[in-house]
Amino acid sequence: MSFRYRVYATPRVSDTAYGAEVDISDYVQNVGIKNIIRGFDSGDYDVGIYVFGDIDLVCYDRDGKLSDEFDSRTIFRSGRDLAKIRVVFSAADGDTTTFNGLITESATRDDFLSGLRTFRVLSQDSVIRTAYVTGGQVTAGDTCTAAIKKILNVPMITKVLTFDLAQISVGLDFTIDDPTAFENRSVKDVMTEILTATSSVMIIDSTGTIVVRSRTEDQSRPTLNLYGKSDIFARENIVAIQNYNTGWNRIFTSFSVNGQVATSSAFATGYGFRQKTLTFKWITSNATALLVATKLLNQFSVPKIELQVQIATQIAKGVKLLDRVSINYPLRIKPAAGSFLPVVGISKIGGSDLLPSTVGQISISPAIAFKVTEIQDDPSQFLTTLKLRQVGSTTSDGFFNVAGNAIVGFAIVGQAVISGVGTGPEYNPAYVGGAKVGFTKVA
Amino acid sequence: MISGQIKFFDKSRCLYADGSSATASSGNASANFALDRNTNTYWRSVSSNDTVTETFQITFASNQTLSRILLLDHNWKQFTVKYDLSGVWTDFASVVGLDGALGGGISETAFADDSAYYEFTPVTTGKILITVTKTQTANQDKYLNQAIVTTELGTLVGYPNVKDVTYQAFPRIQKVLSGKDIVQKSEQGFQCKLDFSNYPPDSNGSPDFDLMASLFDRDDNFMIWLCGGRRGSTYFKYALRGFRLRDCPTVQMVTPLSVNYTENVYINPLNLSCEFHEAIG
Numbered sequence: 001m002s003f004r005y006r007v008y009a010t011p012r013v014s015d016t017a018y019g020a021e022v023d024i025s026d027y028v029q030n031v032g033i034k035n036i037i038r039g040f041d042s043g044d045y046d047v048g049i050y051v052f053g054d055i056d057l058v059c060y061d062r063d064g065k066l067s068d069e070f071d072s073r074t075i076f077r078s079g080r081d082l083a084k085i086r087v088v089f090s091a092a093d094g095d096t097t098t099f100n101g102l103i104t105e106s107a108t109r110d111d112f113l114s115g116l117r118t119f120r121v122l123s124q125d126s127v128i129r130t131a132y133v134t135g136g137q138v139t140a141g142d143t144c145t146a147a148i149k150k151i152l153n154v155p156m157i158t159k160v161l162t163f164d165l166a167q168i169s170v171g172l173d174f175t176i177d178d179p180t181a182f183e184n185r186s187v188k189d190v191m192t193e194i195l196t197a198t199s200s201v202m203i204i205d206s207t208g209t210i211v212v213r214s215r216t217e218d219q220s221r222p223t224l225n226l227y228g229k230s231d232i233f234a235r236e237n238i239v240a241i242q243n244y245n246t247g248w249n250r251i252f253t254s255f256s257v258n259g260q261v262a263t264s265s266a267f268a269t270g271y272g273f274r275q276k277t278l279t280f281k282w283i284t285s286n287a288t289a290l291l292v293a294t295k296l297l298n299q300f301s302v303p304k305i306e307l308q309v310q311i312a313t314q315i316a317k318g319v320k321l322l323d324r325v326s327i328n329y330p331l332r333i334k335p336a337a338g339s340f341l342p343v344v345g346i347s348k349i350g351g352s353d354l355l356p357s358t359v360g361q362i363s364i365s366p367a368i369a370f371k372v373t374e375i376q377d378d379p380s381q382f383l384t385t386l387k388l389r390q391v392g393s394t395t396s397d398g399f400f401n402v403a404g405n406a407i408v409g410f411a412i413v414g415q416a417v418i419s420g421v422g423t424g425p426e427y428n429p430a431y432v433g434g435a436k437v438g439f440t441k442v443a
Numbered sequence: 444m445i446s447g448q449i450k451f452f453d454k455s456r457c458l459y460a461d462g463s464s465a466t467a468s469s470g471n472a473s474a475n476f477a478l479d480r481n482t483n484t485y486w487r488s489v490s491s492n493d494t495v496t497e498t499f500q501i502t503f504a505s506n507q508t509l510s511r512i513l514l515l516d517h518n519w520k521q522f523t524v525k526y527d528l529s530g531v532w533t534d535f536a537s538v539v540g541l542d543g544a545l546g547g548g549i550s551e552t553a554f555a556d557d558s559a560y561y562e563f564t565p566v567t568t569g570k571i572l573i574t575v576t577k578t579q580t581a582n583q584d585k586y587l588n589q590a591i592v593t594t595e596l597g598t599l600v601g602y603p604n605v606k607d608v609t610y611q612a613f614p615r616i617q618k619v620l621s622g623k624d625i626v627q628k629s630e631q632g633f634q635c636k637l638d639f640s641n642y643p644p645d646s647n648g649s650p651d652f653d654l655m656a657s658l659f660d661r662d663d664n665f666m667i668w669l670c671g672g673r674r675g676s677t678y679f680k681y682a683l684r685g686f687r688l689r690d691c692p693t694v695q696m697v698t699p700l701s702v703n704y705t706e707n708v709y710i711n712p713l714n715l716s717c718e719f720h721e722a723i724g
Contacts, residue, residue, distance in 0.1 A: 002662045092662075229629060229630050230630060232476075232479070232481065232484055233459050233475065233476075233479040233481065234460065234479045234480045234481040234723070235459075235460040235479075236630075237723070237724070332629065332630065333483070334483065335483055340485055340487060340586070341483060341484055341485070343470075343472055343473045343487075344472075346470050346472055346473055346487060346489050359627060359628070360627070361627075
């Protein structure tokens with residue numbers, strides 16, 4: 001199956017209306033699209049900061065079609081500024097839009113020597129960066145949900161994005177005490193604070209609709225299954241795993257919100273006292289501040305595994321933020337020389353099969369549930385890097401809740417009883433690497 | 444008799460990774476290992492002997508048209524292979540094996556190689572049934588490393604120079620404080636080069652160029668069988684890894700199709716070189 005990226009431009013025909021979409025792929029350099037990024041929680045010590053990366057489109061405008069409105073050959077008769085750009089990953093089984101943005105004329109550059117024209121294309125959320133909250137737009141007593149509606153459902157934003165109140169569902173809702181703290185500030189800054197305080201994330205979906213939701217994974221969508229180099233069925237589809245860490249760098253065992261402190265003494269003892277201090281001038285109620293602090297503490301007090309996994313874009317093209325991912329990355333198992341790989345249920349205890357050797361520093365169990373927190377496409381390599389974080393907020397969640405999904409390591413060898421004869425999933429013969437000694441039933 | 448030149452096949456139509464599955468009369472827990480293209484995993488029967496006929500059934504994810512079967516690395520002496528035709532297990536027609544034509548479908552009684560290969564009239568089916576009774580060493584448990592069902596993309600007419608047949612373990616080598624190395628080997632990958640030098644620009648050589656061009660155009664992976672079905676001391680004083688019957692890796696052509704006419708005279712012999720790497724997917 002062959003792949004390529006296509007770029008489409010939709011010029012404006014007036015200040016408010018757009019014309020027909022035009023394929024400008026043949027004008028774009030083969031390395032003319034840099035990484036496309038969308039995600040949130042991008043920094044180690046940041047929470048709720050969302051990122052929809054801008055791109056530079058490097059084009060060779062051989063016939064003036066991409067010129068400004070003063071060139072009669074151009075397709076941008078009403079100017080290039082705010083013209084829409086759509087980047088599509090094209091495969092034999094269909095096209096997937098990977099980026100939607102708007103040209104910003106102020107950053108467009110021409111290189112007379114090479115004849116290249118570089119367009120700066122801002123992501124869809126750029127209007128959120130340039131819009132601002134006016135005085136009186138939000139009133140005291142408004143809930144966070146109502147405030148989000150008032151802030152986002154304005155013509156400057158809705159001329160580019162779609163606002164649907166049904167898509168606004170914050171993780172924690174409460175009333176706003178002093179909305180004057182929002183006035184004359186950019187919508188992005190205000191939304192960043194509201195998202196953080198409400199334990200929510202903001203996503204712009206493929207239709208350009210603004211979605212605000214809690215940080216939990218989307219269980220309504222299918223799970224992406226990824227396999228490492230030593231998958232026993234040779235289903236390998238992972239190119240690389242990077243920046244694997246246990247998540248200790250991102251835990252906070254204490255949150256201080258407007259001076260109201262929520263601390264987990266148990267986790268502070270176990271993981272150390274690490275406090276994040278936040279100030280929200282629009283919250284004056286101590287009770288509300290404590291509520292916010294407690295909610296944030298519940299989200300970030302337990303370390304959750306984080307990693308970046310690089311896969312072919314063809315595999316990742318349907319993935320959305322907060323989708324669940326399973327990674328089956330076992331140790332490399334090598335049968336002993338002259339011996340078969342023993343399979344529990346087939347090999348005889350005390351028989352001739354020798355235990356295999358296992359090689360490798362780390363393995364990842366497919367039982368661990370991850371959620372996607374960032375998607376980064378590299379169009380030049382047809383590769384996508386997914387930033388993943390283990391789901392859940394406690395020490396016991398964070399795994400797929402599937403019958404027969406035991407985690408070796410909870411049971412104690414020497415005390416647990418090898419399952420006897422039965423008909424439930426816990427009595428199925430195990431596979432190498434998935435033995436169910438002392439099987440623990442998932443609740 | 445099969446020609447014995449290098450053969451190319453479409454990738455297996457019964458891969459577990461693509462949704463096919465296998466069931467066995469015993470050792471069912473390991474049945475799918477025969478569909479995974481992993482040379483370390485096998486289907487194995489349990490407590491079997493030469494009086495016990497084991498069955499191994501492959502169910503494809505969807506109906507497939509196939510004309511070739513490879514059974515790589517097994518210990519079977521007496522076995523049959525049939526396909527499902529409207530619910531009836533049916534013999535393949537016009538079967539040619541490693542040593543020539545077989546009568547009555549795929550039915551072996553004294554098979555002595557570690558791998559089997561069959562060509563037959565194409566069929567469209569959703570299932571394959573293998574029955575195994577005797578093993579080459581009597582009364583052993585039956586085992587099979589890989590079952591491959593496929594179609595042929597082509598067989599070379601000539602004999603290119605097969606170069607740089609490489610099995611790479613992609614080791615991670617780290618030097619430790621003592622100055623010695625820690626070597627961690629990874630999964631193995633296969634590579635080879637085919638060098639067509641001074642090839643005749645006629646029916647004795649040009650079909651090979653057409654085949655190489657068609658492989659270059661393919662986006663899907665395919666399989667390469669360097670031994671082409673030849674084995675034994677007549678053809679190999681010693682069969683190197685890569686040239687054994689069981690060696691049929693899934694590859695993709697990774698180099699540009701580099702062609703030229705000798706001394707740039709268009710009626711002169713042809714030259715072509717290409718490189719294949721083992722590929723996933």
